[in-house]
Amino acid sequence: MNETSPVTEFVPAERPVSLAISVRGLVKHFRDVKAVDGIDLDVPRGMIFAILGPNGAGKTTLIRMLATLIQPDAGSATVMGHDLGSSPQAVRASIALTGQFASLDEDLTGRENLVMLARLWGFRGKAARGRADELLGAFDLADAATKQVKSYSGGMRRRLDIAASLVVTPGVLFLDEPTTGLDPTARQGVWRMIRQLAQAGVTILLTTQYLEEADQLAARIAVIDHGKKIAEGTSRELKAAIGSGFLHVAPADQSRLDEAAAILEARLKNTVQRSAEGAQLSVVAGSAREANEALAALMSAGIELSDFSMGSPSLDEVFFALTGAPAEDQDRKEAAQ
Amino acid sequence: MSEISPALITNVQPPKPPSALSNALVFGWRAVLKFRHVPEQLFDLVMTPLMFTLLFTFVFGGALAGSPSDYLQFFLPGILVQTVVFNSVYSGMGLSTDLSKGLFERFRSLPIWSLAPFAGLMVGDVLRHVIAGSIILGIGLILGYRPEAGGAGVLASFLLLIAIGFGTGWIFIVLGLLIRTPMTVMTIGFTFIFPLVFASNIMVQPETMPGWLQAFVVNNPVSHMTTALRGLMAGTATAGEVGLALAAPVLLTILLSPVVLWLYRRN
Numbered sequence: 001m002n003e004t005s006p007v008t009e010f011v012p013a014e015r016p017v018s019l020a021i022s023v024r025g026l027v028k029h030f031r032d033v034k035a036v037d038g039i040d041l042d043v044p045r046g047m048i049f050a051i052l053g054p055n056g057a058g059k060t061t062l063i064r065m066l067a068t069l070i071q072p073d074a075g076s077a078t079v080m081g082h083d084l085g086s087s088p089q090a091v092r093a094s095i096a097l098t099g100q101f102a103s104l105d106e107d108l109t110g111r112e113n114l115v116m117l118a119r120l121w122g123f124r125g126k127a128a129r130g131r132a133d134e135l136l137g138a139f140d141l142a143d144a145a146t147k148q149v150k151s152y153s154g155g156m157r158r159r160l161d162i163a164a165s166l167v168v169t170p171g172v173l174f175l176d177e178p179t180t181g182l183d184p185t186a187r188q189g190v191w192r193m194i195r196q197l198a199q200a201g202v203t204i205l206l207t208t209q210y211l212e213e214a215d216q217l218a219a220r221i222a223v224i225d226h227g228k229k230i231a232e233g234t235s236r237e238l239k240a241a242i243g244s245g246f247l248h249v250a251p252a253d254q255s256r257l258d259e260a261a262a263i264l265e266a267r268l269k270n271t272v273q274r275s276a277e278g279a280q281l282s283v284v285a286g287s288a289r290e291a292n293e294a295l296a297a298l299m300s301a302g303i304e305l306s307d308f309s310m311g312s313p314s315l316d317e318v319f320f321a322l323t324g325a326p327a328e329d330q331d332r333k334e335a336a337q
Numbered sequence: 338m339s340e341i342s343p344a345l346i347t348n349v350q351p352p353k354p355p356s357a358l359s360n361a362l363v364f365g366w367r368a369v370l371k372f373r374h375v376p377e378q379l380f381d382l383v384m385t386p387l388m389f390t391l392l393f394t395f396v397f398g399g400a401l402a403g404s405p406s407d408y409l410q411f412f413l414p415g416i417l418v419q420t421v422v423f424n425s426v427y428s429g430m431g432l433s434t435d436l437s438k439g440l441f442e443r444f445r446s447l448p449i450w451s452l453a454p455f456a457g458l459m460v461g462d463v464l465r466h467v468i469a470g471s472i473i474l475g476i477g478l479i480l481g482y483r484p485e486a487g488g489a490g491v492l493a494s495f496l497l498l499i500a501i502g503f504g505t506g507w508i509f510i511v512l513g514l515l516i517r518t519p520m521t522v523m524t525i526g527f528t529f530i531f532p533l534v535f536a537s538n539i540m541v542q543p544e545t546m547p548g549w550l551q552a553f554v555v556n557n558p559v560s561h562m563t564t565a566l567r568g569l570m571a572g573t574a575t576a577g578e579v580g581l582a583l584a585a586p587v588l589l590t591i592l593l594s595p596v597v598l599w600l601y602r603r604n
Contacts, residue, residue, distance in 0.1 A: 103443035122355040
């Protein structure tokens, strides 16, 4: 699949010190499921790097290995120059992890959660409380500092969870699906936070199921599926491979669907996908101009459209473009963990 | 909404790495905080033994020992053992809850002593045992229970209770690590604990039981614990009795602490 995808591969000969994360041939199997099946990855320091893939693609497993929570079956990796296998404690000292599920003590207050972590890092009494208050202020949680976390909203939890990862400035911050389950406003807030952290020099490795999120935040994106990396590049490079967007059309007369599909395919030189209900056709358009010409061709053939739209590709469409198959949602591996 | 100042998150370097003891104490502090925030957990801990004490003393006591006050004198040390053993189940449930919520993921990704969270769990357990034990003993005293060995006997008894709780705690930590649903931990825990607690000498001496059951009761570690605790409260305990009572907790600690470590580091 890599050969068919015109996305540039970034494969340095050795591991320069300037890399925050360097992964070679990492493998993790859960019984007979290959959750991560030989992944190479290089993340330069200070970069926001996104791992894009559907549920069960192996994103979480990869991050859990890099955060020393599970041991790889094969392969090697260094995080901030420390080897995962031989010096996990040094890796732990230079990373922070915000997992998919809030890793907070629900019974404790927000402040107590942060004080606890500050103490675990070695801050003593007053310094620990001071650091906790600083973070609460910075993350707009000062008002809720003395409330139990169980009373927090989803957005507040996520902010506290990220704050908890910043008690000590990490070299690498792992964010596993940082905005899953958040409303649009809270999502924007988390995005802003991530950008500011990157500006401050923190390397961020995040996973996401949303192309938009990767596009908005990340300087580089690796697309993974079935535990394998199927593409990597900048957002621009990926889009060049996938097409700038998808043209969706719905012919008014369903009997002319095949005819419409043939015209689109001829015009845009890409495979036409049919929606599950069959009423809508989707096809990659190289540019808005090409899309426009395709629509004009439909019109001149006398095919009336009940609806048409141009959209940025969804994850499904990215996968279709890269692999020729729709993204499979397979929760089993992540459920196994 | 939230704007964080980059100045805040730059250059915050970790202080000198704390000691393993310091790590463990933080988790102990967490256990104390949980007690403060969720005082209703005391209700879970104390209600069952309290009902047992009242029921057995006043309903069955006269029939079993001639008078309720005579029975209470016999029964109270046993109910303390039962309280502590039951409470260990809650400790396993708590661990299972923590694990199911991803809190331990963060702990495990921190550069801390890997057993510190369990040490904290133990601190919480000791606290629970002491508080629940004191309440039950207090109620016993009000109802007329008198420990003949006085304060020293009570102190020795509580030390033994803590050791018992510590030992049985390992079973439920293992269950908590293996099973991710707290309710299942409780169900399995009680299924396992019930025969041990009821087929013991906590409620009655085994003389009237059928032979095969007597054999079980006499060798039941819970019976040894109860015998030793009665002895300590009365000031008649022998070193042998206390040794037998401690055998199970010591054995459990030796056998299960490596299992806990292995399970914790496994995934």
